[in-house]
Amino acid sequence: MKLQRHGVALAIAAAGALLLSACGSDPTTTASGSSSAATNSPAVDCSGKQSLNAEGSSAQKNAIDVFTQAYQAKCQGANIAYNPTGSGAGIKQFTAGLVDFGGSDSALKESEAQAAAARCQGNPAWNLPLVFGxxxxxxxxxxxxxxxxxxxxxxxxxxxxxxxxxxxxxxxxxxxxxxxxxxxxxxxxxxxxxxxxxxxxxxxxxxxxxxxxxxxxxxxxxxxxxxxxxxxxxxxxxxxxxxxxxxxxxxxxxxxxxxxxxxxxxxxxxxxxxxxxKAIEAAKIKGTGNDLALDLNSVYGTTAAGEYPLILATYEIVCSKGYDADTAKAVKAFLTVAATDGQANLAEAGYAKLPAAFQQKLLTSIQAIDSGSQ
CATH class of the missing domain: 3.40.190.10 (Periplasmic binding protein-like II)
Incomplete structure (x- = not known):
């Protein structure tokens, strides 16, 4: 992993070139060369709606661009419109039902979780940390x-x-x-x-x-x-x-x-x-079940030699259940690709790849999102 940035456009172009070349490969495998890739990545169902809308954290915007390139390579004609208005706005737009998922640099607070559950037809929203940096x-x-x-x-x-x-x-x-x-x-x-x-x-x-x-x-x-x-x-x-x-x-x-x-x-x-x-590996999960909200206090207060204490985990806020079928399929497809193929060029865009063990936990949560009702 090299936390170096040579320009977002170059990183995205490289992502597209790599992933397009792998487009015809077995969908259960990730892009080659990713040391953190899961060994048994799930297949991607591209039959959901073609256009997703999301909003929130500007910190993850460039990562979303890379993920979108990978998503479009895997699911032809698919697209995601991501508006980097900030975490607060992203949560508000998600809880209002105006976007399919929200991006936030902090897990939902209790009051936000209640509003999100109401938006998810009475079902809990999950905090899925997809981008680390x-x-x-x-x-x-x-x-x-x-x-x-x-x-x-x-x-x-x-x-x-x-x-x-x-x-x-x-x-x-x-x-x-x-x-x-x-x-x-x-x-x-x-x-x-x-x-x-x-x-x-x-x-x-x-x-x-x-x-x-x-x-x-x-x-x-x-x-x-x-x-x-x-x-x-x-x-x-x-x-x-x-x-x-x-x-x-x-x-x-x-x-x-x-x-x-x-x-x-x-x-x-x-x-x-x-x-x-080292800091990412030390992060603790405080959420329960498939909610992967993190407790980063132990990282922030660390005195461990060589551990950089100021890291950011950016979440995708999603409904565990309550989407219509087409939206649920598309959300799961995008997140699955982002957590696998989309990791290949994150380092070049200034982010950290998911450690393999954490990636498996994330994929388990993504696959547990209810497929929705017709």
Whole structure:
């Protein structure tokens, strides 16, 4: 797994070329060369409706593009229209019955789960974590190519306690680095975002009490300036020296931002394939049955050497039952392809492939979605 980004268009084109070449292969196998692919992938039923609508997390938009290429290669004429309006909007549109599934960077809260069950004809909605990726503490600071932050220092930056780049707390983590006295400009997501929720949960878990602002999809730090969606915050930081934000790796790389190492208590951890892979393997499932909602607190608060603590799991929010037959077939087909063939080129788009054991759990849940009624 290489968490490198060479441009979404190239990644998608590569995905299409690879998968189209495999279109005539046995549908029970995944694209060759994927070390994390399930050994017995289920067949894909392409007889459902041709067009799916989904909305939500902007963090997973580029992964959905890759999945769509794989889906179209497997199911001729099929398509999915995904609107990256943010996790909050995605959940609202799903619970309102306006889209077939929602994308969210956080599992449903109790109140959201009740609304989702009502939309699913009284049946529970499931949280299916399909896309994993690291969140970067991304910065724009002239002359500083290597920067280390800790959970405690990051919390104090994002709540305004630390105001300048040469603050002694930052300097203590960056011996030999010439830190300027430039004021720190925090850039945060102005829209409701599961990325914000996850980052604030990380700050709660890793800051040794420095973050008291709580979590949630709205930024609670009380400082800085807002920008919409992942692309917006990354672009804002790129245009403003002295700025810092939290954003998914792909967007940080696209905008050529600096990416801080995180000292989790056992030394500075570089954001790379190995450190992210360790974090994914450590993630715990808190959902029951086929609901795969994750408890990432143990990852956020980790002190394990070499484990990057700030990862994001993006969910597809689906009805366990309550779809009509054509929609159910299409949802299952898309998710099955995404979890198998669609994993082949995720690393090139800045995401992490599903570990094999977790992939099998996910496929079990996808196949358990009720096939619907005619």
């Amino acid at each position: 690291p969140v970067a503490l991304a910065y724009n600071l002239d002359g500083v190519e290597k920067l280390t932050l800790s959970g405690e220092v990051a919390a104090k930056i994002f709540n305004g306690t630390i105001k300048t780049w040469n603050d002694p707390a930052i300097a203590a983590l960056n011996s030999g680095v010439n830190l300027p006295s430039t004021p720190i400009n925090v850039v945060f997501r102005s829209d409701e975002s599961g990325t914000t929720d996850n980052v604030q949960k990380y700050l709660e878990a890793a800051s040794k009490g420095a973050w008291t602002q709580g979590a949630g999809k709205k930024f609670n730090g009380g400082v800085g300036s807002g920008a919409e969606k992942s692309a917006g915050v990354a672009k804002a930081v790129a245009g403003a020296p002295g700025s810092i934000t939290y954003v998914e790796l792909a967007f940080a790389q696209d905008n050529k931002l600096g990416i801080a190492q995180i000292d989790n208590g056992s030394g500075a951890v570089v954001l790379n394939d190995e450190s992210v892979g």
